[in-house]
Amino acid sequence: MTIARQVLRGGLDLIEALLGKVFPPAWNPLLNLGALGFFFYWIITVSGIYVYIFFDTGVQNAYASIEYMTHEQWYLAGIMRSLHRYASDALIIVMMLHFVREFARDRYRGVRWFSWVTGIPIMVMVFVAGISGYWLVWDKLAQYVAIVSTEWLDLLPIFGEPIARNFMSPDALESRFFTLMIFMHIAIPLIALAILWIHLQRVTKPRINPPRGLALSVFAALIALSLVHPALSQAPADLAVVPGRIGLDWFYLPLFPLLETLPGSVTWGMSACLLLIMVAMPWLPPLKRAQPAKVDLANCNGCARCFHDCPYNAISLVARSDGTAFEREPIVNPAYCVSCGLCAGSCPTSMPFRRLSDLSPGIDLPDHTMAALRDETEVAARGLTGPARIMVFGCDSGPAVADVRSPSVGIVPLTCIGQLPPAFIDYVISRDLADGIMLTGCRENSCNARFGIEWTKQRLARERDPHLRNRVPRERIRTAWVGPSGASSLRNALSAFATELQNAAAGTDPTAQFDHSPAPREPVDA
Ligand code: HEM
Ligand code: SF4
Ligand code: SF4
Numbered sequence: 001m002t003i004a005r006q007v008l009r010g011g012l013d014l015i016e017a018l019l020g021k022v023f024p025p026a027w028n029p030l031l032n033l034g035a036l037g038f039f040f041y042w043i044i045t046v047s048g049i050y051v052y053i054f055f056d057t058g059v060q061n062a063y064a065s066i067e068y069m070t071h072e073q074w075y076l077a078g079i080m081r082s083l084h085r086y087a088s089d090a091l092i093i094v095m096m097l098h099f100v101r102e103f104a105r106d107r108y109r110g111v112r113w114f115s116w117v118t119g120i121p122i123m124v125m126v127f128v129a130g131i132s133g134y135w136l137v138w139d140k141l142a143q144y145v146a147i148v149s150t151e152w153l154d155l156l157p158i159f160g161e162p163i164a165r166n167f168m169s170p171d172a173l174e175s176r177f178f179t180l181m182i183f184m185h186i187a188i189p190l191i192a193l194a195i196l197w198i199h200l201q202r203v204t205k206p207r208i209n210p211p212r213g214l215a216l217s218v219f220a221a222l223i224a225l226s227l228v229h230p231a232l233s234q235a236p237a238d239l240a241v242v243p244g245r246i247g248l249d250w251f252y253l254p255l256f257p258l259l260e261t262l263p264g265s266v267t268w269g270m271s272a273c274l275l276l277i278m279v280a281m282p283w284l285p286p287l288k289r290a291q292p293a294k295v296d297l298a299n300c301n302g303c304a305r306c307f308h309d310c311p312y313n314a315i316s317l318v319a320r321s322d323g324t325a326f327e328r329e330p331i332v333n334p335a336y337c338v339s340c341g342l343c344a345g346s347c348p349t350s351m352p353f354r355r356l357s358d359l360s361p362g363i364d365l366p367d368h369t370m371a372a373l374r375d376e377t378e379v380a381a382r383g384l385t386g387p388a389r390i391m392v393f394g395c396d397s398g399p400a401v402a403d404v405r406s407p408s409v410g411i412v413p414l415t416c417i418g419q420l421p422p423a424f425i426d427y428v429i430s431r432d433l434a435d436g437i438m439l440t441g442c443r444e445n446s447c448n449a450r451f452g453i454e455w456t457k458q459r460l461a462r463e464r465d466p467h468l469r470n471r472v473p474r475e476r477i478r479t480a481w482v483g484p485s486g487a488s489s490l491r492n493a494l495s496a497f498a499t500e501l502q503n504a505a506a507g508t509d510p511t512a513q514f515d516h517s518p519a520p521r522e523p524v525d526a
Pocket of ligand 1 (some may be wrong): 066115117119
């Protein structure tokens with residue numbers, strides 16, 4: 001499982017990097033898969049409603065009504081039909097990529113099981129809804145799909161009478177059965193939408209809308225495809241004749257040839273095993289779980305920053321219980337906490353300058369505390385030499401920072417870059433522990449803990465609490481959002497940064513001169 005994850009991660013990371021060269025970071029389609037899924041869902045809904053207006057639900061006239069839309073009213077109903085078809089195909093692509101990507105990024109185990117497990121019925125329903133859509137056209141392909149799927153369903157003892165009988169002869173198929181199919185085709189996506197809502201319950205501020213530019217481009221591409229290559233029906237169904245050669249849709253029906261050829265016991269067995277494995281995956285193999293974040297009320301002033309910054313809805317605010325004057329206190333739900341550390345990075349009491357008392361913030365990760373982070377920073381700074389000493393703070397999901405350690409480069413690994421309170425940057429610079437700071441991690445919009453990069457950028461830009469203090473010279477900070485395969489980009493960024501720092505120190509870069517004398521000491525235990 002681990003090897004499969006690593007191989008897929010490497011492949012997807014490469015595609016992400018390639019797409020990153022074509023699209024601006026916010027537009028990268030691979031980083032917007034869930035949001036694109038919703039976008040395609042809305043296109044399918046609107047085009048489906050329009051097509052339904054002209055669709056004749058009776059078995060006799062269904063085919064003719066679709067032919068009318070395709071050929072007579074090609075300029076609107078025809079385009080809507082094509083949009084309905086192509087957006088459905090695109091939904092399969094983004095959904096399967098989203099599924100593989102969440103697996104490859106190991107975002108399905110531990111407390112993240114919930115989004116994974118609720119995703120599985122959605123996946124099944126998208127396929128069933130698509131397959132039922134093919135029936136409604138009532139052409140040769142529909143006839144083939146209807147016969148193969150009902151014969152497959154009849155292998156289970158769930159129906160009183162075999163439903164495949166409906167397709168034995170022209171007289172056997174009743175319009176009532178056809179109406180049932182339409183009902184299913186509408187009801188299943190609605191149920192899927194309700195499950196999608198549940199799917200997102202454990203993520204804060206889910207991105208359900210792609211950036212406008214990406215949405216418009218994708219929509220324009222679908223319209224162009226609909227005009228150049230409109231969706232067409234095959235020859236009309238004829239239950240008196242066995243369907244001969246038919247063109248299959250490889251998005252929704254790739255397994256149909258197998259259903260036809262393999263024995264039913266094998267195909268049902270395989271499907272059940274596949275489903276069971278997918279559902280069980282979050283617990284196979286078990287994830288060594290990091291401890292959830294822990295609140296220390298003695299150091300908490302109830303400011304609610306941790307509550308606002310948690311990406312997984314793991315923190316709630318309740319009435320204060322310790323008799324202090326503060327109104328609220330945070331509590332962590334261990335069942336939701338992924339131990340990303342963003343809350344500790346947001347806590348104003350995560351102050352490395354504190355010396356008189358322990359560095360014990362209001363909220364912290366027991367497995368990687370702020371006190372340990374400060375010790376690691378000081379150890380990494382000790383012995384740094386050269387005219388441009390750089391401290392790299394790097395997230396575990398980003399490039400392997402251990403590879404860039406050198407006599408002039410110290411490294412401090414973090415759970416997520418969002419775990420780093422800006423006060424640490426101030427601390428390193430003001431105590432002259434290094435000349436420059438490099439922050440590195442996942443690619444932009446691709447943060448494993450969802451908001452680590454965004455919150456960090458906002459904290460540095462003083463748009464989000466806790467701010468980076470004004471006194472910290474910004475030219476001493478660089479960021480490299482390069483992802484796990486970006487070690488060489490990080491190396492390049494570090495050597496360019498080292499040159500800039502040296503030039504600034506030598507006074508050859510007039511825009512970047514800075515004072516090398518340590519800043520005045522913070523009042524300890526602020
Ligand atoms: C049409 C189908 C689907 C749509 C539209 C969809 C949409 C989304 C969206 C919008 C998010 C939040 C992303 C973010 O803001 O960071 C999400 C998260 C997630 N989805 Fe889906 N999803 C779909 C199907 C699936 C399937 C089939 C699976 C896997 C079985 C899955 C697994 C996950 C997981 C594990 C997360 C949480 C990631 C994390 O921990 O941050 N999804 N999905
Ligand atoms: S560690 Fe992450 S998931 Fe857990 S409470 Fe803190 S911010 Fe939320
Ligand atoms: S950010 Fe820190 S001080 Fe503020 S509520 Fe959370 S734990 Fe308390």
